[in-house]
Amino acid sequence: MKRKLKIGLLVCIVIWLASLWVSPLLFFLLAGLGSLVVFGIAFLLIANQFLKKTNWYKNHFVFTTQFVSNAGYRDNLIRNYDLVNLGSNPARFSFFYESINAQNWSTGTQGFDMDLEILKFFHSYIKEGGFVLIPIVPFSSISSYLKLEHMPLDYIVKFAAILDSYQTKNLPNGQKAIRWIKYPLLLEPKSIIYLFHDIEKDRRKELSEQIMESIDLEMDAESWMKCWKEEFHIQNLELPLNAEMLQYRQKSVQDLQAIINFCLERSLKPVIVIPPMSPILSSKFTSNMREIFIYSFIKQANTQQIPFLDYLDDKQFADTNLYFNSFFLNLNGRKRFTQQVLKDLNLTNISE
Numbered sequence: 331m332k333r334k335l336k337i338g339l340l341v342c343i344v345i346w347l348a349s350l351w352v353s354p355l356l357f358f359l360l361a362g363l364g365s366l367v368v369f370g371i372a373f374l375l376i377a378n379q380f381l382k383k384t385n386w387y388k389n390h391f392v393f394t395t396q397f398v399s400n401a402g403y404r405d406n407l408i409r410n411y412d413l414v415n416l417g418s419n420p421a422r423f424s425f426f427y428e429s430i431n432a433q434n435w436s437t438g439t440q441g442f443d444m445d446l447e448i449l450k451f452f453h454s455y456i457k458e459g460g461f462v463l464i465p466i467v468p469f470s471s472i473s474s475y476l477k478l479e480h481m482p483l484d485y486i487v488k489f490a491a492i493l494d495s496y497q498t499k500n501l502p503n504g505q506k507a508i509r510w511i512k513y514p515l516l517l518e519p520k521s522i523i524y525l526f527h528d529i530e531k532d533r534r535k536e537l538s539e540q541i542m543e544s545i546d547l548e549m550d551a552e553s554w555m556k557c558w559k560e561e562f563h564i565q566n567l568e569l570p571l572n573a574e575m576l577q578y579r580q581k582s583v584q585d586l587q588a589i590i591n592f593c594l595e596r597s598l599k600p601v602i603v604i605p606p607m608s609p610i611l612s613s614k615f616t617s618n619m620r621e622i623f624i625y626s627f628i629k630q631a632n633t634q635q636i637p638f639l640d641y642l643d644d645k646q647f648a649d650t651n652l653y654f655n656s657f658f659l660n661l662n663g664r665k666r667f668t669q670q671v672l673k674d675l676n677l678t679n680i681s682e
Contacts, residue, residue, distance in 0.1 A: 377525060378515040385531045386524040387514055390487055392532045393422055393438045397452065397492040410457040412677065415603075416445040416589070417465035418473075423534070423658035424465065424605040425668050430677060436465075437488050441473050442585035444489055449592055451494050461599045461675060464589060468558065468615065471627035472571070474581035475562055478502055487511060537654040538661040544650075551611040551656040567619050579627065586631040594634060601675065602628060602638045606647035606667065611656040639674055646670060 381387055413432040415425050422436040433455075435448055449462070456462065479502040490498040490507035498504040510517045542550060559565065564575070571579060593600040604624070606612075615623075620642075628638060641647060650656075652663030659667055672678050 374515060377522060378513055380525055381515050381521060384524045384528045386521065386529050389529070389532045390484060391491055392535070393436065394488050394492050396433055397435070409455055411455055411460055412457060413461040413463065413672075413675075414452075414456055415463035415465060416440070416448065417463075418467060418470075420467045420605050420607070420658065421463075421465040423654075423660075424664060425463070425671070426661065426664035427668060428665065429669075430672060437492075439485060441476060441478070442470070442582060442589060443474075443478055446585065446589050446592060447489065447493060447497055449589065451492075451497060453592075453596060453598070456598055458597045459599060461601055461677070462589075462593045463601050463603050463671070464586070465603050465605055466624065466628060467605070469562060469623055470586075471582050471623050472562055472575055472578045474585060475575070475578040483507060483510060534654065534658070536661065539654070540651045540660065541654050542656075547608065547610045547650060547656045551608070551614055554611060554657055555614050567623070568616065570622065583627065583631045587633065590632070590634050590636055594636075600636050602632060602636060603671065604640045604642045606641045606644050606659070608650050608653050608656045609643075609648050610650065612643060637675075639671065641667070641670070644670075 410431065411433055412430050413427075414435050415421055415432075417424075417436045418440045419436070419438050421440075422434065422438055425432075425434045425436075427433065435445075435452065437444075437448075440448075445464070481502070483503055483506065486501055486503050486507040487510050489501065490504060491511055493501075495508075498508060501507070506517070514521055540547075555567075559567065562575075590600045624642075632638065647659070647663065647667060652659055652666065654660040669678070
């Protein structure tokens with residue numbers, strides 16, 4: 331028993347002596363580790379701030395700067411718009427307002443569902459009796475096929491930057507989008523590369539001339555048609571819609587009607603508009619395709635008989651020099667087209 335007690339006492343002494351040597355070492359190790367953690371966090375936060383100054387980051391919001399947001403509230407205090415437009419990329423590159431108190435509410439890629447969300451949040455900025463242009467593009471009729479929950483985070487991020495926080499939280503990945511806006515580096519670590527090799531600034535809004543040759547325009551038009559077929563998984567655009575696509579079309583009809591009714595209920599004047607496209611691209615759409623994807627859709631959705639302006643084949647906009655590719659109007663083209671729309675709405679005498 332005495333021998334066991336001696337052994338136990340000896341073990342305790344050894345452990346105590348070892349602790350006298352290990353404790354300082356452990357302290358320095360922990361202190362060093364803590365310093366590395368603090369340095370790492372500081373580095374990430376600083377790098378994150380620099381990343382938000384890159385073109386890569388800013389390009390995500392290049393088409394949202396026109397909105398009054400929490401971040402830029404005092405940068406834009408304009409109220410009582412005479413006219414606004416909704417819509418996707420073709421709308422973004424169709425309207426440019428100079429002689430009227432109006433605003434382009436297209437953020438680029440933008441479905442009917444997000445058109446409505448934007449209207450819900452910003453409609454009070456439109457004066458009573460103001461116009462709301464609802465652009466219809468070639469495949470708006472089946473755009474609900476592109477479900478919101480399947481859209482990439484980039485798509486949600488730009489809306490998270492401008493909508494009410496409650497709206498954003500109800501979007502798929504809405505909370506993640508809010509975090510991305512604040513901490514893009516933490517959510518996309520690979521984006522650190524843009525601190526050393528940034529991308530070009532998106533200057534498409536500044537283009538005022540055609541940047542393509544005739545052969546390039548033809549290739550661009552073919553590329554658009556190919557992309558649309560792949561995007562909507564349609565092999566033959568001449569055939570009637572199948573049962574699945576008819577369901578998405580019906581959803582698009584309901585979405586468009588919801589926008590129209592929302593406007594009418596608030597004494598706003600919705601107007602359906604088909605923007606022009608270059609003859610090189612519009613020639614790819616046969617009369618049968620136009621009926622399937624455009625005109626029958628508008629007829630079905632427009633039960634309220636709101637005004638409908640069709641510029642798809644308008645000869646005034648047949649010059650390819652008014653575009654910067656086969657689809658989108660350049661700055662000069664947008665100015666000319668916008669003036670024509672205002673004239674057709676009898677708004678040419680309204681000034682800011």
